[in-house]
Amino acid sequence: MIPHLDSEIFFTASRSSGSGGQNVNKVSTKVELHFDVMNSKLLTNEQKQVILSKLKRHINKEGILKVTVQETRSQFENKEIALKKFHSFITSAFQKAKKRIRTKATRSSKERRMQSKKMKSEKKQWRREKW
Template structure:
């Protein structure tokens, strides 16, 4: 479990979410910026994995940006965005399981052949006798 709360930058803006008239006055939307390359907590191996797997989420400056505007509170949005970023990074660093290749069973082969025969008979019966 990696906690990256010390290495993120926060920016705030006016939210389009809930808040009534407060939406026009208070900056409740929170954006978290995290740079994988500048991180001191991550090892070089972890940086490579994150860069490869999260390539579509990294902008041209090298930052992962997470936005949150779910609640009316800036503090709650900060906590939610940070939790989301932590979950994303921790989930990405879990190694995926290798697929174990297996042969089809005898029963599955027989079932496949039976279905093929049924379809074949159905199409054969559709043919009209040529005149």
């Protein structure tokens, strides 16, 4: 259902925040994965709408899905992690949510509820009698 989207992905690398020792100011290890959802030639309009609605917090105003990773000190590893996250986002967007099956409350849970209601009622009754 989902085509191979890696051809439409591009990466940018920048300096990562946090600790890194002597390399922190000279090595660009933070990786940002960009995927232009609106201008994708591999997705149908229906698929684009599903992605835009389900992943809207990862998509900017221009319709570009952005995944940022700065977990490791290696740009290559961060790139692989970003790709894995991207693929998991896309697959989760197309998974249908399971329909919830309503269950009945058990007899013991009803009894516990009634017991707690009775105790609260007695406590309030005792407070009223005190005055």
